[in-house]
Amino acid sequence: MKGFLLAVAVVAVLFAANALFTGALGAGLAMSPYLLQVICLAGINIILAVSLNLINGFTGQFSIGHAGFMAIGAYTSAYMTVNFGDRVQSVLSFLPSAARDGAVLLISLAAGALLAAIAGFFVGVPSLRLRGDYLAIVTLGFGEIIRVFILNIDAVGGARGFSGIPKIASFFWIYLFAALSIVVVYRIVHSSFGRTLIAIREDEIAAEAMGVDTTRSKVISFVVSSAMAGTGGGLFGHYLMYLHTNSFTFLKSIEIIIMIVIGGLGSITGSVVGAVLYISLTEGLREFAQYRMVLFSLMLVIIMIVRPQGILGHREVASFLTRRRRLPTVPSAPL
Amino acid sequence: MTTLLQQIVNGLSLGSIYALIALGYTMVYGVLRLINFAHGDVYMVGAYVGYYLSRKLAGREPSFVSAFVVMLGAMAACAVLGLVIERLAYRPVRRASRLTLLITAIGVSLFLENGGQLVFGPDPKFFPSLAPHFDFHVAGVRLTSEQITVIGVSFLLMVLLRFFIMKTRTGKAMRAVSFNLDAAKLMGISTDGIIAVTFALGSALAAAGGVLIGMQIPKIDPLMGIIYGLKAFVAAVLGGIGNVPGAVLGGLLIGISEVMVVGYLSSTYRDAIAFGILILVLLLRPQGILGRVQKEKV
Amino acid sequence: MALLELSGVTMRFGGLVAVNDLHLTLDPGRLYGLIGPNGAGKTTVFNVITGVYTPNSGTIRFDGADIGGERTGRITRRGIARTFQNIRLFGDMTVLSNVKVAFHCRQEAGLAAAVLRAPKHSSEEERVDRESRELLKIFHLEAAAEEKARNLPYGSQRRLEIARAMATSPRLLLLDEPAAGMNPHEARELMDLIRWVRDRFGMAILLVEHNMKVVMGICEIVHALDYGSTIAVGKPAEIQSNPKVIEAYLGGA
Numbered sequence: 001m002k003g004f005l006l007a008v009a010v011v012a013v014l015f016a017a018n019a020l021f022t023g024a025l026g027a028g029l030a031m032s033p034y035l036l037q038v039i040c041l042a043g044i045n046i047i048l049a050v051s052l053n054l055i056n057g058f059t060g061q062f063s064i065g066h067a068g069f070m071a072i073g074a075y076t077s078a079y080m081t082v083n084f085g086d087r088v089q090s091v092l093s094f095l096p097s098a099a100r101d102g103a104v105l106l107i108s109l110a111a112g113a114l115l116a117a118i119a120g121f122f123v124g125v126p127s128l129r130l131r132g133d134y135l136a137i138v139t140l141g142f143g144e145i146i147r148v149f150i151l152n153i154d155a156v157g158g159a160r161g162f163s164g165i166p167k168i169a170s171f172f173w174i175y176l177f178a179a180l181s182i183v184v185v186y187r188i189v190h191s192s193f194g195r196t197l198i199a200i201r202e203d204e205i206a207a208e209a210m211g212v213d214t215t216r217s218k219v220i221s222f223v224v225s226s227a228m229a230g231t232g233g234g235l236f237g238h239y240l241m242y243l244h245t246n247s248f249t250f251l252k253s254i255e256i257i258i259m260i261v262i263g264g265l266g267s268i269t270g271s272v273v274g275a276v277l278y279i280s281l282t283e284g285l286r287e288f289a290q291y292r293m294v295l296f297s298l299m300l301v302i303i304m305i306v307r308p309q310g311i312l313g314h315r316e317v318a319s320f321l322t323r324r325r326r327l328p329t330v331p332s333a334p335l
Numbered sequence: 336m337t338t339l340l341q342q343i344v345n346g347l348s349l350g351s352i353y354a355l356i357a358l359g360y361t362m363v364y365g366v367l368r369l370i371n372f373a374h375g376d377v378y379m380v381g382a383y384v385g386y387y388l389s390r391k392l393a394g395r396e397p398s399f400v401s402a403f404v405v406m407l408g409a410m411a412a413c414a415v416l417g418l419v420i421e422r423l424a425y426r427p428v429r430r431a432s433r434l435t436l437l438i439t440a441i442g443v444s445l446f447l448e449n450g451g452q453l454v455f456g457p458d459p460k461f462f463p464s465l466a467p468h469f470d471f472h473v474a475g476v477r478l479t480s481e482q483i484t485v486i487g488v489s490f491l492l493m494v495l496l497r498f499f500i501m502k503t504r505t506g507k508a509m510r511a512v513s514f515n516l517d518a519a520k521l522m523g524i525s526t527d528g529i530i531a532v533t534f535a536l537g538s539a540l541a542a543a544g545g546v547l548i549g550m551q552i553p554k555i556d557p558l559m560g561i562i563y564g565l566k567a568f569v570a571a572v573l574g575g576i577g578n579v580p581g582a583v584l585g586g587l588l589i590g591i592s593e594v595m596v597v598g599y600l601s602s603t604y605r606d607a608i609a610f611g612i613l614i615l616v617l618l619l620r621p622q623g624i625l626g627r628v629q630k631e632k633v
Numbered sequence: 634m635a636l637l638e639l640s641g642v643t644m645r646f647g648g649l650v651a652v653n654d655l656h657l658t659l660d661p662g663r664l665y666g667l668i669g670p671n672g673a674g675k676t677t678v679f680n681v682i683t684g685v686y687t688p689n690s691g692t693i694r695f696d697g698a699d700i701g702g703e704r705t706g707r708i709t710r711r712g713i714a715r716t717f718q719n720i721r722l723f724g725d726m727t728v729l730s731n732v733k734v735a736f737h738c739r740q741e742a743g744l745a746a747a748v749l750r751a752p753k754h755s756s757e758e759e760r761v762d763r764e765s766r767e768l769l770k771i772f773h774l775e776a777a778a779e780e781k782a783r784n785l786p787y788g789s790q791r792r793l794e795i796a797r798a799m800a801t802s803p804r805l806l807l808l809d810e811p812a813a814g815m816n817p818h819e820a821r822e823l824m825d826l827i828r829w830v831r832d833r834f835g836m837a838i839l840l841v842e843h844n845m846k847v848v849m850g851i852c853e854i855v856h857a858l859d860y861g862s863t864i865a866v867g868k869p870a871e872i873q874s875n876p877k878v879i880e881a882y883l884g885g886a
Contacts, residue, residue, distance in 0.1 A: 191747030211738030334447035
């Protein structure tokens with residue numbers, strides 16, 4: 001009951017915030033469109049970062065192809081909306097416009113997430129047998145292949161890009177899904193299944209020896225992670241109204257990796273912090289124009305040297321709030 | 336009318352350059368287990384150093400001597416660059432996790448690419464011709480002097496490298512370090528020094544590749560390292576990453592396949608073929624053609 | 634019927650024959666020892682039984698079923714659990730979580746139930762928590778339940794490895810040098826613990842051990858290995874005085 005009330009409260013707050021930011025409550029109270037866009041993109045980053053952290057941070061699998069799944073979700077959902085959105089709208093004509101848009105969005109996102117999940121399965125099964133660097137390279141390769149493949153599909157615009165996507169993703173929807181992703185990943189991690197993921201990260205051979213079906217666990221977390229990336233992609237397309245494969249290159253995958261590393265692998269809070277920090281940095285450095293990327297890459301190297309575990313390491317915000325008990329060393333107790 | 340033989344010749348020429356770059360990847364991976372993402376960008380810097388050096392020599396008649404000087408200059412400059420990168424960026428994180436190393440390498444790569452755009456300007460530049468140009472026609476195949484230079488110089492460098500690795504003390508030490516860094520240290524090998532030499536050598540070879548490509552395809556730009564580096568990396572993986580002859584084999588194979596695909600299929604797949612090969616190798620035989628499987632002790 | 638039966642098992646690594654035509658039979662509920670000089674192939678036998686390696690020839694039957702070539706996880710779920718010679722705990726997880734992970738294979742509630750916080754999930758989590766803590770109590774680790782496994786002292790880590798393996802409800806427990814690095818006092822406690830565990834849970838136990846006091850003290854039957862082959866099988870006292878065994882350990886006179 002408590003959880004349900006909390007959920008309702010969150011939805012209400014997001015709804016109100018959305019109305020406020022977009023000026024529905026009075027143009028004078030609206031947020032500047034630029035700032036709103038940054039915040040919305042940050043929200044999408046949160047979804048991407050939290051989902052990638054599930055596979056990289058918690059399961060310890062080195063995947064750098066996340067942008068590929070984001071692309072699949074983005075293009076699939078955009079295609080759905082553009083080609084079937086009107087039909088859905090007319091079927092639901094009894095609903096108010098915002099609700100109709102919401103329904104179209106949800107259906108399209110679901111389609112995008114599903115296809116991304118399927119892709120995640122087909123990429124994951126052969127790839128997750130590999131370890132470390134090899135897995136990284138293979139996922140990178142798959143990400144690029146997906147991108148090139150999409151680039152050659154004329155039905156979604158090809159090299160010209162996909163335009164004309166209605167802007168039905170708003171601050172509300174983006175942050176609703178961001179909150180949802182956090183909850184889902186949190187629950188996964190704090191479940192028995194989640195323990196198997198962390199065990200795999202710590203020592204895959206030992207995990208297997210303790211009866212864990214490591215392949216199954218890895219693939220499931222990979223599929224879930226890809227589905228979430230697909231959802232992020234879908235929201236991305238329905239917010240920016242235009243898609244081009246240039247947004248989904250290997251560089252995008254790297255950006256998400258940087259977010260979770262800066263925030264702290266294996267920390268959900270860290271992913272959120274990393275996502276917000278990253279976009280703040282890239283936007284904040286925008287005025288330095290050409291120097292921006294140079295500075296950024298330098299900062300990256302320095303962070304890796306100085307604090308590779310990121311801001312939060314493996315810890316969540318909650319662990320700072322509980323008093324840390326100092327346990328005495330455990331003696332070899334007599335029987 | 337391009338015959339199969341012509342394709343193979345073109346492929347060998349392209350593949351030699353991939354091989355030169357791949358050698359750097361494979362040697363560094365061998366000693367450090369690090370995929371040096373920035374290596375392709377070192378190749379780019381080599382091309383630019385060659386460019387600026389050859390501009391300095393402009394006005395003189397293109398000759399083999401000036402070509403030689405330019406190449407040596409570029410190789411020396413990039414050897415130093417490799418040493419600097421290793422010392423400042425990679426050594427501090429040498430004992431860190433794989434992911435940390437990877438991200439550091441990516442950071443260096445981005446730094447070189449964006450720095451290059453800043454310093455050299457983002458527009459492509461045109462390499463002046465260094466050596467006199469002439470064509471050979473043999474058995475229906477056209478061989479340009481540039482191609483002969485590329486293949487010849489690459490071959491020479493690879494032979495020298497092989498000699499170095501197999502016959503010299505430093506080379507032996509490099510091999511020891513690639514087997515087991517800690518054991519090598521215990522044997523009194525200065526691992527820091529060996530790693531530095533490895534970087535310097537790899538970078539010098541990449542620089543040679545950069546100058547050679549400048550001679551062949553005169554257009555260079557600050558982002559050229561990305562796609563060339565990636566393909567060379569695939570070549571290293573194909574041959575067996577960490578394996579020196581493997582890098583050469585992989586480079587030549589990638590070069591030939593690329594030329595074949597463009598010639599017989601279509602040029603839109605030029606870049607995709609490398610990715611395709613990469614995925615096939617990693618899924619079917621991740622240790623590459625000449626590599627050995629590393630089994631974990633339980 | 635024998636619980637575990639190895640027939641003619643051979644394991645080769647390139648030119649090295651680590652296990653050579655091995656025959657081994659284990660009955661339910663009994664305590665066995667596997668001894669031999671270093672390099673005799675003892676841990677390889679464990680690795681072959683648990684599916685880490687697939688034998689080049691020979692069969693392995695557990696409860697009558699042929700398990701050769703099966704994945705480790707599957708074999709564990711059949712009822713064979715093991716500890717490792719070089720401790721392989723989940724370092725960053727708490728002691729309690731280390732044990733809980735091993736219960737996973739005996740749980741029913743799936744991921745969907747977890748995400749939706751279904752009652753089936755919550756009640757199972759409660760059960761697992763309870764049973765894990767009980768196991769920790771048996772192994773005198775309950776005080777360290779929330780401590781990270783990597784922070785434990787060596788002896789406690791070894792005990793945790795055993796506790797964790799127990800959580801998979803095994804019918805055969807393979808212990809790889811459980812007494813390694815222990816002083817005589819700790820080793821004696823371990824002996825009592827192993828015997829107690831066997832009496833209480835009724836599983837068969839096979840231990841690889843170099844500490845002869847432990848082997849002779851608790852094992853009912855001892856297999857002696859040298860260069861991958863069995864050189865003697867029998868009661869501890871017989872093995873101790875067996876000339877082939879003595880020669881294997883000390884070299885010829």
